[in-house]
Amino acid sequence: MISPLFLQLIIGILIGLGAGYLGAFMILKRMSLVGDVISHVALPGIAIALMFKVNPFFGAFGALFLAILGIWFLERKTEIPSETLVGIFFALSLALGILITPEQELLEALFGDIAKIAVADVLITAILTAVMFVIMAKIYRGLTLSVISKELAQSVGINVSKTSFLFLLLVAIIVALGLKVTGTFLMGALVIVPAAAAKNIANNLNRYVMMSGFFGAISGLGGILFATYFNLHPGPIVVLTSGVIFLITLLFKK
Amino acid sequence: MADNETVLNVENLGVKFDNNEVLKGLSFFVQKGDVLAIIGPNGAGKSVLFRALLNLIPYSGEVKWMKDLKISYIPQKLSIDNELPLSVEEFMQLKSKDRDKLIKAFRAVGINDEHHIEHHLLKERLGWLSGGQLQRVLIAWAIINEPDVLLFDEPTAGIDVGGEETIYHLLKKLGDSNNITILLISHDLNIVYKYANNVICVNKEMFCYGAPNEVLDPSALMKLYGGEAGFYKHEHSQHEHQ
Numbered sequence: 177m178i179s180p181l182f183l184q185l186i187i188g189i190l191i192g193l194g195a196g197y198l199g200a201f202m203i204l205k206r207m208s209l210v211g212d213v214i215s216h217v218a219l220p221g222i223a224i225a226l227m228f229k230v231n232p233f234f235g236a237f238g239a240l241f242l243a244i245l246g247i248w249f250l251e252r253k254t255e256i257p258s259e260t261l262v263g264i265f266f267a268l269s270l271a272l273g274i275l276i277t278p279e280q281e282l283l284e285a286l287f288g289d290i291a292k293i294a295v296a297d298v299l300i301t302a303i304l305t306a307v308m309f310v311i312m313a314k315i316y317r318g319l320t321l322s323v324i325s326k327e328l329a330q331s332v333g334i335n336v337s338k339t340s341f342l343f344l345l346l347v348a349i350i351v352a353l354g355l356k357v358t359g360t361f362l363m364g365a366l367v368i369v370p371a372a373a374a375k376n377i378a379n380n381l382n383r384y385v386m387m388s389g390f391f392g393a394i395s396g397l398g399g400i401l402f403a404t405y406f407n408l409h410p411g412p413i414v415v416l417t418s419g420v421i422f423l424i425t426l427l428f429k430k
Numbered sequence: 431m432a433d434n435e436t437v438l439n440v441e442n443l444g445v446k447f448d449n450n451e452v453l454k455g456l457s458f459f460v461q462k463g464d465v466l467a468i469i470g471p472n473g474a475g476k477s478v479l480f481r482a483l484l485n486l487i488p489y490s491g492e493v494k495w496m497k498d499l500k501i502s503y504i505p506q507k508l509s510i511d512n513e514l515p516l517s518v519e520e521f522m523q524l525k526s527k528d529r530d531k532l533i534k535a536f537r538a539v540g541i542n543d544e545h546h547i548e549h550h551l552l553k554e555r556l557g558w559l560s561g562g563q564l565q566r567v568l569i570a571w572a573i574i575n576e577p578d579v580l581l582f583d584e585p586t587a588g589i590d591v592g593g594e595e596t597i598y599h600l601l602k603k604l605g606d607s608n609n610i611t612i613l614l615i616s617h618d619l620n621i622v623y624k625y626a627n628n629v630i631c632v633n634k635e636m637f638c639y640g641a642p643n644e645v646l647d648p649s650a651l652m653k654l655y656g657g658e659a660g661f662y663k664h665e666h667s668q669h670e671h672q
Binding site (some may be wrong): 317 | 484515
């Protein structure tokens with residue numbers, strides 16, 4: 177029998193790693209706000225899944241998928257991410273989600289619950305995180321170039337729209353997987369905070385994305401250990417750990 | 431007219447954004463080794479013209495490039511700020527990982543000191559370079575794969591006047607020594623006179639086309655720029671009389 181804490185730590189590390197790594201590009205794409213609040217969209221999805229007695233992961237992923245479709249569409253239509261619209265829409269979906277989620281499930285949906293994690297959860301998370309890294313390796317160049325200039329990227333034959341869609345899809349997957357760890361309220365923070373910390377101290381892209389993933393993983397690991405030791409709720413502690421890392425990096429900001 | 435040395439032939443090119451005509455009825459051609467300048471006021475559709483030539487946006491009419499050309503493009507608007515954690519080395523590697531080509535490209539843009547390249551320039555953040563340095567690195571990026579054609583949108587935006595001359599000089603030298611055909615968008619007529627052998631004036635439609643000395647007369651410029659036109663021309667004639 178594998179110890180539940182071991183499973184929790186593995187899943188915390190994987191989710192932190194994936195979220196941190198993707199978050200690095202979220203910030204480069206000037207999508208900090210989107211990254212921060214995207215997880216809120218999952219709540220009504222979870223509620224609907226619970227209503228129909230479907231695995232909440234699918235509800236969350238469905239809602240997130242619709243959200244990234246919307247963001248992708250906005251991104252194609254306008255140069256500037258439509259921050260206000262995204263902010264309003266995501267806040268409203270959180271409000272709606274809180275209203276329709278059954279009360280006994282609400283706390284878990286909002287703040288996550290890793291106590292019930294099974295081996296299967298860890299396996300699925302590990303496989304999807306690995307898939308994420310493979311796809312990211314393929315779109316890394318295009319994603320980076322399109323951050324500098326969409327036209328520059330297009331002029332060297334990169335399909336900017338497809339690259340962006342794949343990237344956002346990966347974000348939706350990792351966020352949906354991470355809901356178990358931090359909940360819908362805080363999962364977005366795990367995407368943005370480690371990346372913001374890495375950006376403070378990294379002087380090149382390679383180090384930036386590596387550090388971002390590393391800080392995410394450390395947040396997952398440290399947060400869960402700390403929470404277990406002091407018998408606290410892990411979700412918020414994981415996010416607070418990333419916050420502490422951010423504050424430390426601020427001292428060394430370049 | 432157009433023959434087998436013709437790198438690009440454009441016939442009756444038009445671009446519409448949501449039923450709004452941005453470009454209309456442009457026809458011109460570019461010969462191998464030409465330096466073609468595109469001038470026009472702000473919002474005249476110059477950058478749109480480049481995007482159409484590169485097939486990045488839908489257009490009407492015909493854009494015909496010579497077969498198997500390698501085309502490099504440096505757009506005007508690049509989101510490179512000092513917050514971007516991207517080193518010069520990483521930026522160059524997005525185009526080519528070949529170290530020899532990289533050194534060669536830097537040499538071509540006048541950065542010769544290999545010690546400086548290895549230990550300073552390549553490690554530097556792209557966003558921390560000065561305007562002039564950044565332009566050189568961008569040109570190096572554009573020529574690293576030895577293109578036949580270079581499209582450069584406002585090569586000197588954000589560079590002081592002294593540096594501006596040098597960048598054009600550099601582009602011209604590149605064109606001459608590597609047989610690169612250059613299309614550039616510029617706002618400085620002095621530069622156009624000095625370095626371009628052909629010019630097209632664009633403000634939605636084409637107002638002039640030919641050698642700068644022949645077609646850039648006061649009336650053409652008046653039509654192109656409206657009120658602000660005289661300025662440039664005046665400066666230029668003073669310059670020439672000196």
